[in-house]
Amino acid sequence: MTEWLSSGLFIAGALLALLASVGMLRMPDVLTRMQASTKASTLGLGCLLLGLAIRTPELSVVMRAGSIAAFMLLTTAVGAHVIARASARGGAPLWEGTVVDERPPGPPADEPPA
Amino acid sequence: MPVLTVSIAVASTMLAVAAGMTFIRLVKGPSLPDRVIALDLIGVLMVCLLVVTASATQQQALLDVAMVVALVSFVGTVAYARFIERSRS
Numbered sequence: 001m002t003e004w005l006s007s008g009l010f011i012a013g014a015l016l017a018l019l020a021s022v023g024m025l026r027m028p029d030v031l032t033r034m035q036a037s038t039k040a041s042t043l044g045l046g047c048l049l050l051g052l053a054i055r056t057p058e059l060s061v062v063m064r065a066g067s068i069a070a071f072m073l074l075t076t077a078v079g080a081h082v083i084a085r086a087s088a089r090g091g092a093p094l095w096e097g098t099v100v101d102e103r104p105p106g107p108p109a110d111e112p113p114a
Numbered sequence: 115m116p117v118l119t120v121s122i123a124v125a126s127t128m129l130a131v132a133a134g135m136t137f138i139r140l141v142k143g144p145s146l147p148d149r150v151i152a153l154d155l156i157g158v159l160m161v162c163l164l165v166v167t168a169s170a171t172q173q174q175a176l177l178d179v180a181m182v183v184a185l186v187s188f189v190g191t192v193a194y195a196r197f198i199e200r201s202r203s
Contacts (some may be wrong), residue, residue, distance in 0.1 A: 003117050006121075007117050007120075008121075008125075010121045010125040010169070013125065013162065014124070014128040014166070015128065017132050017158075017162050018129070019131055020155060020158075021136045021155065022132075024135070024139050024152060025135050025136070025139050030145065030147045033139075033151060037136075037151060037153075038151075038155075039134075041159070042158075045158060045161060045162050048162050048166060058174070061177065064174070064177040064178070064181065065165075065177060067181065068161070068181050068184060070178055070187070071184055073156070075188040077129075079188055079192060079195075080190075082195040083147055083151055083154070083191060083194070083198075085195070086199045087147035088149065089199065090202045092145060102165055
């Protein structure tokens with residue numbers, strides 16, 4: 001029973017990672033590419049780690065899988081935000097079908113020096 | 115247990131195809147942020163492949179390697195973001 005469950009989770013996780021990479025290849029601009037890749041790949045890695053923890057229910061494996069999942073859950077969001085901020089402030093071109101662009105026109109205002 | 119063998123083989127193949135497609139974006143990517151997020155996704159896919167390999171070979175040390183790869187990939191992404199923001203001005 002557990003091998004069927006973890007097999008399904010492996011397939012689902014790999015499928016989500018493949019979906020993330022399809023989004024990376026097919027989406028039209030930087031921000032959409034990023035949201036496709038980060039969300040789908042985080043969920044895919046979570047599925048893979050859950051399948052691993054179900055297959056080998058030992059304490060050391062489960063603890064490591066849980067800590068990898070927690071770490072990726074935190075850092076993927078932070079990394080995506082930082083890259084999005086940098087590329088949006090750098091005046092990255094958006095897709096021509098974009099409806100709302102809340103960036104002020106002209107060069108971006110400089111932040112106070114840190 | 116043949117079910118797990120088949121599913122691990124299929125998952126590894128799909129992850130390899132995903133890494134190849136991301137590599138196309140890494141080469142093609144029109145701007146620097148495109149390449150940075152492609153590199154970030156390749157790092158995540160590498161962690162995924164390490165997890166699948168750890169399950170296939172029952173080597174727990176590969177999980178430690180996966181954690182280190184995740185850490186280094188995050189630090190690299192943040193450093194690239196700082197570099198992009200600095201090089202704008």
